[in-house]
Amino acid sequence: MKAQTKESQSALSQNQIIDLLKKGNLRFLENQTLSRNLQQQVEETSGGQFPFATVLSCIDSRIPVETIFDQGIGDLFSVRIAGNFVNDDILGSMEFACKLAGSKVLVVLGHTACGAVKGACDGAELGKLTGMLEKIKPAVKAVTNPVDAAQRTSANLDFVNEVAVKNVSFTIDDIRSGSEVLAEMENNGEIQIVGAMYEVATGKVAFL
Numbered sequence: 001m002k003a004q005t006k007e008s009q010s011a012l013s014q015n016q017i018i019d020l021l022k023k024g025n026l027r028f029l030e031n032q033t034l035s036r037n038l039q040q041q042v043e044e045t046s047g048g049q050f051p052f053a054t055v056l057s058c059i060d061s062r063i064p065v066e067t068i069f070d071q072g073i074g075d076l077f078s079v080r081i082a083g084n085f086v087n088d089d090i091l092g093s094m095e096f097a098c099k100l101a102g103s104k105v106l107v108v109l110g111h112t113a114c115g116a117v118k119g120a121c122d123g124a125e126l127g128k129l130t131g132m133l134e135k136i137k138p139a140v141k142a143v144t145n146p147v148d149a150a151q152r153t154s155a156n157l158d159f160v161n162e163v164a165v166k167n168v169s170f171t172i173d174d175i176r177s178g179s180e181v182l183a184e185m186e187n188n189g190e191i192q193i194v195g196a197m198y199e200v201a202t203g204k205v206a207f208l
């Protein structure tokens with residue numbers, strides 16, 4: 001596998017990129033990942049990087065982004081924060097990735113059994129984590145079922161996972177409303193913003 005070049009990056013369409021990610025996840029699921037000489041890719045990318053996609057995902061150790069999409073050095077920009085939400089610094093990173101470095105697909109990747117989502121559901125409090133979890137609370141509120149407060153905790157995994165899906169969709173809204181650069185690129189068809197969910201029990205990515 002050769003590392004991406006300016007030419008290979010510009011030749012890929014947005015749909016081809018999403019297809020590359022889907023096929024990479026299938027190879028990962030089937031334990032048929034491609035053989036890569038990573039040191040060769042280090043050398044090939046030493047003069048520059050041309051990643052085709054940007055993935056915003058959680059810090060969760062079970063979701064190493066390049067591994068689950070079977071990609072190599074220089075293929076993906078990877079932004080990771082507990083609960084995969086955005087703030088101005090993350091939006092700035094994404095603007096760099098898309099506007100300046102040519103990435104054409106922006107994936108917001110949530111996951112099942114997310115600890116940050118569980119913490120937001122439970123109203124967990126600890127140091128700086130308290131304020132961080134506030135970013136996920138709108139998604140907790142937006143999932144209206146079940147009504148019974150006793151069922152709206154981390155013990156109810158179905159609820160937690162529904163909140164995680166809602167959080168992906170709110171994060172996409174926040175990207176559009178928070179970054180004029182990315183919103184304009186999307187409106188012009190220069191980038192595609194898509195949501196996806198990773199299932200920690202199986203390794204499967206489902207695009208939403």
Ligand SMILES: [Zn+2]
Nearest residue numbers: 058060114115
């Ligand atoms: Zn998580």
